[in-house]
Amino acid sequence: MDIRNLGYVGVEGPDPSGWIPFATEVCGLMPSPLVPGQDPSATASNDGTANTSKDGTLFFKMDDRQWRLSVHPAEQPGLRYLGFEIPSPAAFETALVELGEHGIDVTSGTPEECVARGVRRMAHVSDPAGNRIEFFFSATSDAPFQSALGIPSFLTGSLGMGHVGMLVPDLEAGLHFYLDVLGFEETDYFEIGPGMAMHFLRCNARHHTLAIGRVGDFKALHHILLEVQDVDQVGQLHDRATAASIPISTQIGRHANDLMFSFYMNSPFGFDIEIGCEGRLIGEDWVPQKLIRPDIWGHAGLTAETGGGD
Ligand SMILES: [Fe+2]
Numbered sequence: 001m002d003i004r005n006l007g008y009v010g011v012e013g014p015d016p017s018g019w020i021p022f023a024t025e026v027c028g029l030m031p032s033p034l035v036p037g038q039d040p041s042a043t044a045s046n047d048g049t050a051n052t053s054k055d056g057t058l059f060f061k062m063d064d065r066q067w068r069l070s071v072h073p074a075e076q077p078g079l080r081y082l083g084f085e086i087p088s089p090a091a092f093e094t095a096l097v098e099l100g101e102h103g104i105d106v107t108s109g110t111p112e113e114c115v116a117r118g119v120r121r122m123a124h125v126s127d128p129a130g131n132r133i134e135f136f137f138s139a140t141s142d143a144p145f146q147s148a149l150g151i152p153s154f155l156t157g158s159l160g161m162g163h164v165g166m167l168v169p170d171l172e173a174g175l176h177f178y179l180d181v182l183g184f185e186e187t188d189y190f191e192i193g194p195g196m197a198m199h200f201l202r203c204n205a206r207h208h209t210l211a212i213g214r215v216g217d218f219k220a221l222h223h224i225l226l227e228v229q230d231v232d233q234v235g236q237l238h239d240r241a242t243a244a245s246i247p248i249s250t251q252i253g254r255h256a257n258d259l260m261f262s263f264y265m266n267s268p269f270g271f272d273i274e275i276g277c278e279g280r281l282i283g284e285d286w287v288p289q290k291l292i293r294p295d296i297w298g299h300a301g302l303t304a305e306t307g308g309g310d
Contacts, residue, residue: 001086001091001094001095001098001099001135001181001182001183002086002087002088002091002094002095002183003084003085003086003095003135003182003183003184003203004084004085004086004087004158004160004203004204005084005085005158005159005160005161005203005204005206005209006082006083006084006085006160006161006162006163006164006203006209006210007065007068007083007084007085007136007139007160007161008065008067008068008069008070008082008083008117008136008139008161009068009069009070009079009081009082009083009161009162009164009224010069010070010071010072010079010080010081010082010083011069011070011071011072011077011078011079011080011221011224011267011269011271012071012072012073012074012076012077012078012079012080012269013071013073013074013076013077013078013268013269013270014073014074014075014076014077015073015268016052016056016057016058016071016072016073017058018268019058019060019071019267019268019269020058021244022244022246022267022268023058023060023069023071024060024148025148025149025240025244026237026240026241026244026246026265027226027237027273027275028147028148028149028151028228028237028240029060029061029062029068029069029147029226030060030061030062030145030146030147030148031051031058031059031060031061032051032059032060032061032066032067032142033051033142033143034051034066034142034143035051035052035053035057035059035066035067036053036059036066036067036115036116036117036118036140037053037115037116037118038051038053053116055072055073056072056073057070057071057072057073058070058071059071061143061145062145062153062154062156062161062226063145063153063154063156063157064141064142064143064144064145065139065140065141065142065156066118066139066140066141066142067118068156068161069161069224077269077270077271078220078221078269078271079131079132079164079166079221079271080132081124081131081132081133081134082131082132082133082134082164083117083119083122083134083135083136084133084134084135084136084182084203085135085136085137085139085160086135086136086137087137088137089121089137091137092121092123092135092137095123095135096108096123098181099125099181102180102181104125104181105125105126106123106124106125107123107124107125108122108123109121109122109123109124109134109136114136117134117136117139118139118140119136119137119138119139119140120136120137120138121136121137121138122134122135122136122137123135127168127174127177127178128168128170128173128174128176128177129166129168129169129170129173129174129219130219131166131219133182149240151228151229151233152229153229154226154227154228154229155227155228155229155277155279156227158204158205159204159205159206159227159281160203160204160206160209161226162224162225162226162227163206163208163209163210163211163224163225164209164210164211164221164223164224164225165210165211165212165213165221165222165223165224165225165274166210166211166212166213166219166220166221166222167212167213167214167215167216167218167219167220167222168212168213168214168219169214169216169217169218169219170214171197171199171212171213171214174212174214175199175212178201178210178212179201182203183203184201184202184203184209184210185201185202185203185288186199186200186201186202186288187200187201187202187207187208187257187258187282187286187288188200188257188288188289188290188291189288189290189291190257190290190291190292190294191290192213192215195214196213196214196215196216197213197214198211198212198213199211199212199213200257200258202282205281205282205283206279206281206282207257207258207259207260207279207280207281207282208257208258220271221271222271222272223264223271223272223273223274224267224271224272224273224274225260225262225273225274225275225276225279226273226274226275226276227260227276227277227279228275228276228277229277230277230278231261231277231278233277234252234261234262234263234275234276234277235252237275238252238263238275241265246265246266247265247266248263248264248265248301249264249265249266249272249301249302250263250264250272250274250299250300250301250302251263251298251299251300251301252298252299253295253296253297253298253299253300253302254295254296254297254298254299255294255295255296255299256291256293256294256295256296257280257291257294258279258280259278259279259280259296260274260276260277260278260279260280261276261277261278262274262275262276262277262299263275263276263299264301264302
């Protein structure tokens with residue numbers, strides 16, 4: 001499959017409104033002035049306030065794409081979907097065929113679902129842990145990114161919107177799905193303990209788009225990384241998080257594998273948002289490797305139980 005990047009992430013939980021101050025005033029994201037499916041002439045909001053879709057979903061911009069992060073209302077907090085970008089209609093058709101050949105049940109997105117994502121085509125499957133994985137072609141770009149905090153923009157483009165760290169109960173099944181079926185490549189991994197490990201998988205030059213690990217018989221969204229442009233922006237964001245009394249779950253440090261200078265904080269739904277910069281890019285000649293130490297320095301608080309070291 002020709003997956004180019006992680007195009008969007010949907011999360012869910014009770015009371016999405018808690019994300020408005022967190023996403024905008026702390027993270028520096030921009031509320032989407034126009035949510036997918038909204039009539040541009042009738043309801044566009046250009047005053048920086050957050051629009052919601054009819055079902056109460058919030059959308060946030062990181063760049064000129066209409067949105068990159070959505071927050072849906074739901075009873076329990078967690079991941080709602082990952083959206084992987086396919087570069088062409090032909091590649092999209094090929095992806096559907098290949099998924100079928102692997103025995104994966106594929107469901108085509110309805111026209112309404114495609115409108116709700118702002119994409120021309122979409123299909124979805126379940127990964128072995130039950131996470132909804134979407135594939136899309138042709139997302140919507142609308143307006144330039146304008147952060148109220150003056151952040152130029154996040155590091156996205158061909159690298160995608162960031163990376164996601166997930167914990168799954170069956171690591172072998174998860175690795176088979178993402179490596180053998182979806183075609184991700186393994187960058188590196190480390191063992192945490194008996195039956196526990198973290199693997200770092202890429203689909204472009206970003207060191208990893210997906211960290212998938214097992215620390216027990218449960219699944220969880222551990223964190224979403226948003227990458228900013230430089231160390232000062234990480235520090236300034238850390239200042240804003242501290243001023244807003246956002247719990248810092250992992251102190252500033254630098255990972256040994258993706259070289260990300262970063263920290264982690266609790267999102268309103270409990271899982272973490274990692275804010276980082278200077279993430280390593282991987283070239284064609286890279287070969288997978290096993291790691292021993294997760295960090296060069298810092299990152300106090302990141303433990304095996306919280307998915308550590310990515
Ligand atoms: Fe990470």
